[in-house]
Each structure stands twice: as C-alpha cells, then as structure tokens.
Amino acid sequence: MPAALKTDLLTKIYTMGRVQVVALCDITLIIEKGAFVGVTGSSGSGKSTLLNLLGGLDTPTSGNIEARGKVISRMNKDELALYRRHHVGMIFQSFNLIPSFTALENVALPLFFAGVAKRERKRRALELLEKVGLAPRKDHRPAELSGGEQQRVAIARALINKPDVLLADEPTGNLDSRTSEEIVGLLADLNRWQVLTVVMVSHEERLLKKFSSHLVHLQDGKIIGRKRAT
Amino acid sequence: MRLSDYFEQSFSNLWKRKLRSFLTTFGVVIGIGALVAMISFGKGIQKNVSESFKQLELFNYLMVFTDSAWMRLGDPDSRRPEAQDEGSKAVLDDGVIEKIKGIKGVEAVFADIRFPASVKINQKEAFVLIQVLPAELAKSKLMKLRSGKPYIQDDVWSLIISDSLLKRLEVKELSSALGEEIEISTLAFDFSRINPMNLSSLFRAETLPFSRESYAFKIEGIAERMGFGGPTPLRSDIFIPPGVAKDLKKLPFSNVWDLFRSPENQQGHTLANVRVSHPKYIEPLKEAVREMGLQTFAFIDQLEEFKTGFLVMDMVLAVVGMIALCVASLGIVNTMVMSILERYAEIGIMKAVGASNRDVSKIFFFESSVIGLLGGLFGLALGWVVSILINQVINYFLSKQGVPFIQYFSFPWWLCIGAVAFSISGSGAET
Numbered sequence: 001m002p003a004a005l006k007t008d009l010l011t012k013i014y015t016m017g018r019v020q021v022v023a024l025c026d027i028t029l030i031i032e033k034g035a036f037v038g039v040t041g042s043s044g045s046g047k048s049t050l051l052n053l054l055g056g057l058d059t060p061t062s063g064n065i066e067a068r069g070k071v072i073s074r075m076n077k078d079e080l081a082l083y084r085r086h087h088v089g090m091i092f093q094s095f096n097l098i099p100s101f102t103a104l105e106n107v108a109l110p111l112f113f114a115g116v117a118k119r120e121r122k123r124r125a126l127e128l129l130e131k132v133g134l135a136p137r138k139d140h141r142p143a144e145l146s147g148g149e150q151q152r153v154a155i156a157r158a159l160i161n162k163p164d165v166l167l168a169d170e171p172t173g174n175l176d177s178r179t180s181e182e183i184v185g186l187l188a189d190l191n192r193w194q195v196l197t198v199v200m201v202s203h204e205e206r207l208l209k210k211f212s213s214h215l216v217h218l219q220d221g222k223i224i225g226r227k228r229a230t
Numbered sequence: 231m232r233l234s235d236y237f238e239q240s241f242s243n244l245w246k247r248k249l250r251s252f253l254t255t256f257g258v259v260i261g262i263g264a265l266v267a268m269i270s271f272g273k274g275i276q277k278n279v280s281e282s283f284k285q286l287e288l289f290n291y292l293m294v295f296t297d298s299a300w301m302r303l304g305d306p307d308s309r310r311p312e313a314q315d316e317g318s319k320a321v322l323d324d325g326v327i328e329k330i331k332g333i334k335g336v337e338a339v340f341a342d343i344r345f346p347a348s349v350k351i352n353q354k355e356a357f358v359l360i361q362v363l364p365a366e367l368a369k370s371k372l373m374k375l376r377s378g379k380p381y382i383q384d385d386v387w388s389l390i391i392s393d394s395l396l397k398r399l400e401v402k403e404l405s406s407a408l409g410e411e412i413e414i415s416t417l418a419f420d421f422s423r424i425n426p427m428n429l430s431s432l433f434r435a436e437t438l439p440f441s442r443e444s445y446a447f448k449i450e451g452i453a454e455r456m457g458f459g460g461p462t463p464l465r466s467d468i469f470i471p472p473g474v475a476k477d478l479k480k481l482p483f484s485n486v487w488d489l490f491r492s493p494e495n496q497q498g499h500t501l502a503n504v505r506v507s508h509p510k511y512i513e514p515l516k517e518a519v520r521e522m523g524l525q526t527f528a529f530i531d532q533l534e535e536f537k538t539g540f541l542v543m544d545m546v547l548a549v550v551g552m553i554a555l556c557v558a559s560l561g562i563v564n565t566m567v568m569s570i571l572e573r574y575a576e577i578g579i580m581k582a583v584g585a586s587n588r589d590v591s592k593i594f595f596f597e598s599s600v601i602g603l604l605g606g607l608f609g610l611a612l613g614w615v616v617s618i619l620i621n622q623v624i625n626y627f628l629s630k631q632g633v634p635f636i637q638y639f640s641f642p643w644w645l646c647i648g649a650v651a652f653s654i655s656g657s658g659a660e661t
Binding site for chain 2: 055057077081082085086090096097100110112114115117118157158161
C-alpha cells in the first residue's frame with residue numbers, strides 16, 4: 001500500500017518564555033493509504049500536536065511531513081490552506097461548528113472557500129447530511145442538536161471536499177459511550193467503504209482497539225509502541 | 231470564494247448583529263453626510279461666483295482709475311509711495327478715454343459717473359446714487375434684466391431700476407412698474423441763492439447754494455439684483471443713459487473725497503470701465519493703460535484671488551467634514567475589532583476547513599466595506615437632504631432682502647461617486 005502520510009523525524013518544540021516544551025520528538029511514521037490509525041496516549045503526550053501537524057494547522061520545528069508526494073512541512077501559508085481545503089478533513093472533540101450557521105451551512109462551509117457555486121454547495125452538503133443520517137435536521141443550528149448529531153455534522157463537513165485523509169482529534173471526548181461507538185463506527189465504515197485514510201487520536205484505547213487497523217502509542221512526545229490490529 | 235458569496239456572507243453577518251451594525255453605519259452616514267454637505271457648500275459657492283462672472287462677461291472688463299482714486303478705493307494709509315509722484319498727474323478725461331478706445335480689442339469705454347439723487351414713485355422717496363450707463367452696455371450681458379428691456383439710445387428719458395430698489399419704494403407688483411413714470415431729483419448749484427447781502431450765513435454753512443431739480447423718467451427695464459454681490463462695473467440701483475445725464479443739473483461729484491483730488495484731476499473722471507471683445511486683450515490693455523500713468527483692476531485677476539480663497543475654504547470645510555468621518559472610522563474599527571475578537575473561534579474553524587488568511591481577512595474586509603457602502607450611500611442622501619433644508623432656510627431669509635433664489639450647494643458627479651468610494655475604501659482599508 002502506498003503511504004497517505006509520512007513523517008520523518010518530526011519534532012515540535014513550543015517555546016513559552018524561557019521554557020522549552022518538547023511536544024513531539026523524532027516521530028517517524030508511515031500511514032498507509034486506507035489505514036485506520038489510532039493514536040493514543042495520556043494527556044500531554046503529543047497526540048493533538050501530531051494531528052495538528054499532519055493537518056497542516058501547525059508547522060514542525062524540524063523534520064518532514066509528506067503527503068501525496070509533497071513535503072507539506074515546507075509549504076507556505078497559502079499552500080497549507082489549499083492542502084487543508086482539498087486533502088484533509090478534520091473533526092474535533094468540541095465539534096467546532098459555527099453556532100450561527102445551520103447544519104447545512106456548516107457542512108457547506110469548506111465549499112464556500114473552494115469557490116463552489118451556491119446551488120452546488122447546497123446539493124453536496126445535503127447529500128452528505130443524508131449519508132450521516134441528518135438530512136431532516138439540516139436547518140437546525142448546532143445548539144439544537146445533540147452531541148452525537150453535532151459530531152455527525154462535523155464529519156459531513158470534513159468529508160465534503162472529498163479528502164484523502166480524515167483526522168479526528170478526540171472525536172468522542174464529549175460523547176457518551178453508546179454515541180461514541182456509533183461515531184467511531186461511522187468513521188470505520190467510511191474508512192472501509194470509501195477507502196478513506198483515518199487518523200484518530202483518542203485516549204479511549206478500547207474504541208481504538210475495536211475499530212483501528214494500526215495503533216500508535218505516544219508518551220512524552222515519543223512513540224513507545226506500534227501495533228497492527230489483527 | 232465568489233464575490234457574490236462574500237457580499238451575501240457579510241450582509242448576513244452584519245444582520246446577525248443588527249443594532250451594532252446599524253449604529254456603526256449611522257456613524258459613517260453622519261460623517262459622510264457632514265463631509266458631503268461641507269464640500270458641496272464650498273463647490274456651490276464657487277460655482278455661483280464663477281458662473282456669475284461668466285454670465286456677466288466680467289472677464290471682458292477692466293477698471294481704469296487714477297492714482298488718487300486708488301487712494302480712495304483702498305485704505306488711504308496703504309497707498310504706495312511711488313504712485314504719488316508719477317501717477318498723480320495722470321488725468322482720466324474724455325481725451326484719455328478716446329485714446330483707450332483706440333487700443334486693440336477694446337469694445338467700449340465708459341466713465342464711472344455716479345451722482346446722488348432722490349427717486350420718487352407713488353409718493354415714496356428713496357435716496358440713491360444714480361449711475362450713467364451707455365445704452366450699448368445696458369444691452370450687454372452685464373445687465374441682467376428681470377423684466378422689461380434696456381434703453382436702446384443714449385438720449386431717451388428712460389432708465390433701468392433694480393428690483394430691490396422697487397421693493398424699497400414699496401412697489402408690490404414689480405412688472406406693473408414697467409412704463410411708469412418715475413421722478414428723479416438732483417441737487418445742483420444755485421448761484422441765485424447766494425445773497426450778497428448775507429454772505430456770512432453762507433460762510434457759516436447755514437444756507438448752502440443748492441437747489442433741487444426734478445426730472446421725469448420712464449421705467450424701461452427692471453434689473454435683477456445679483457445673488458452674489460461680487461465686483462461689477464454696475465454699482466447702482468438706477469441706470470440712465472449718458473445723453474440725458476448730460477442735461478441733468480447735478481453736482482460734479484458724488485463723494486466729498488472727490489473734492490480733495492488735485493486740481494489738475496478735477497476735470498477728469500475718477501474711474502472708467504473698459505470692455506474688451508475677448509479676455510486675451512486684458513493683459514496688453516493693462517500694460518498700455520499703466521503706461522498712461524493710470525491704475526487698473528481686472529476682474530479676471532480678482533477671480534484668481536477668489537480661487538485661492540475658495541481653495542482655503544474648501545480645505546477648511548473638508549477638514550471639518552473629515553473630523554466627523556474620522557470619528558465614524560473609529561466606530562468601524564471598534565466594531566471590526568469586537569467582531570474579530572468575538573469570532574476568534576470561528577476564524578480558527580474557517581482556517582481548519584481550508585480558508586487562507588486572505589480568505590478570512592476578505593470576509594472582514596467585505597463586512598466593513600458593506601458598512602462603508604451603506605454609510606456612503608445613506609450619507610450622501612443625508613448630506614443632500616440637509617443641504618436642501620439649509621438652502622431653503624438661507625433663501626427664505628435672503629429673499630426678504632430681495633436676493634433671488636440661489637442654489638448654495640452643488641453636487642458634482644465626482645463628489646457623489648467620490649464620497650461613496652471614499653467611504654468604502656476608507657472602511658475597507660481599516661481591516
């Protein structure tokens with residue numbers, strides 16, 4: 001399988017005043033296309049930092065990230081914006097929906113920046129809302145939706161630009177266990193049937209073990225364990 | 231992202247914060263309104279003055295006067311020392327006037343003759359200075375007639391009277407005065423009143439050797455009073471032709487100052503107006519006249535001075551308007567800063583789903599531009615409405631003094647477009 005994402009000695013150091021915090025240290029990782037990689041570790045282990053670097057939201061202190069044959073760690077801000085727009089979908093623990101937008105508008109948001117016509121935006125957003133089972137709630141605002149529904153909206157939004165990789169940062173952190181399982185199940189389905197590479201950060205090892213194909217364990221910014229699911 | 235999307239997005243964002251958007255826009259409306267009203271006032275005054283200069287063909291006129299008259303026209307203390315020696319001998323008599331008539335481009339020359347008189351119509355009397363004006367000039371554009379027609383010959387007992395004087399004489403229906411008879415009384419020396427037996431009373435100025443002479447004139451035309459009392463060769467409320475003026479018994483001076491003039495000058499006139507066929511002849515004419523030892527004053531130079539004055543006025547008005555606009559701009563900045571702070575998370579989300587920094591700043595740019603656009607448009611409308619109101623009020627008060635209706639505000643197309651463009655660009659630049 002070709003690699004969807006590759007990191008090479010990836011290091012991220014945050015400087016806070018005089019103190020330097022090493023968030024990630026020499027991470028070398030190959031994420032195969034179509035893989036479902038679970039990243040776990042205690043809080044402060046660097047999971048979210050890794051995900052932000054993979055998603056082009058942050059730039060590494062040293063080391064490289066390669067996606068689709070391109071070194072994204074060397075891209076400028078505009079190129080990174082395009083990378084995020086076309087190749088990556090992201091979902092977050094706190095859903096990060098725009099409160100004043102309806103579900104449909106939230107899903108359509110990435111297309112807005114991609115310059116897609118209004119009618120087409122609506123059509124595609126509705127199609128994805130149907131896929132995540134929320135078509136009847138398209139005109140509701142995030143506050144009128146349950147946590148699970150909000151995360152489904154967020155997933156639909158992450159998928160609308162047909163990304164290669166879906167990055168999920170603690171997507172179940174704000175959900176109860178039953179809904180958590182539903183959401184991760186949805187991600188696993190997408191991974192299986194749409195050949196979508198998924199990288200999911202979670203401290204719920206149980207869920208990751210159940211759904212992911214690969215498991216990476218981080219501690220203090222270093223990989224302390226890799227496993228391939230059976 | 232499409233342009234229409236940006237507009238739609240910014241409208242919907244502003245709509246979500248209605249009160250704040252309204253107040254901010256209202257600030258811009260007031261700022262632009264003030265600026266527009268100020269500038270349009272400056273431009274309106276300017277337009278009126280230059281148009282009246284043009285209408286009256288004042289650029290074709292040159293005033294010629296003697297040095298001693300210069301002293302009288304200006305501040306007596308500020309007379310130029312060198313003028314005293316060479317200039318004071320020059321006389322502006324009929325011979326000189328004939329000479330000026332011969333200069334290239336000169337169409338007409340007429341001495342500025344004005345004398346005190348009393349006018350009487352319907353038992354109402356007023357005291358005025360009557361000006362002698364050749365028929366040729368009464369027919370020219372210099373004379374703006376409200377009704378009637380100018381006299382066509384120099385030897386008819388007709389006159390032109392201003393509408394404001396008629397009003398002073400309590401003539402209700404102005405046009406009804408046309409063709410009416412009007413009585414003009416002048417003062418003249420009456421040597422028969424000098425009683426050789428009682429010269430002492432004459433010396434003590436108890437009795438003066440003057441008598442009153444009355445003449446009947448026909449009102450031929452009614453002149454319109456100039457809206458702008460700018461300089462003009464016409465400086466009277468009554469004009470009579472020179473042919474009959476000669477026959478009037480009158481004092482040879484209109485002003486006590488005239489008596490101070492040097493004896494050589496006394497036969498001459500104080501002032502003459504020269505009309506040329508084209509403004510290009512003014513400069514050479516000035517040269518030629520100055521060589522004769524006379525002083526000149528060209529209206530075309532006056533306009534240049536006016537223009538400098540207008541520029542200063544425009545600047546002052548614009549600065550006042552700009553202050554209002556600056557305050558409004560701070561309002562926009564405040565609103566945008568608040569908006570950015572409030573939407574920090576939103577900006578982060580937009581960037582996560584692929585918005586570039588440029589996309590994000592464009593959203594805010596469009597929002598403030600929309601405020602600017604609305605503020606500019608409504609501000610222009612506000613400035614326009616306010617200027618109409620002010621114009622009505624000014625004209626209401628001035629009409630009582632016989633001043634015709636004047637448009638004090640002018641809205642040239644560049645001001646309208648400029649105000650809106652300025653508002654948009656100013657608001658846009660703040661983000």
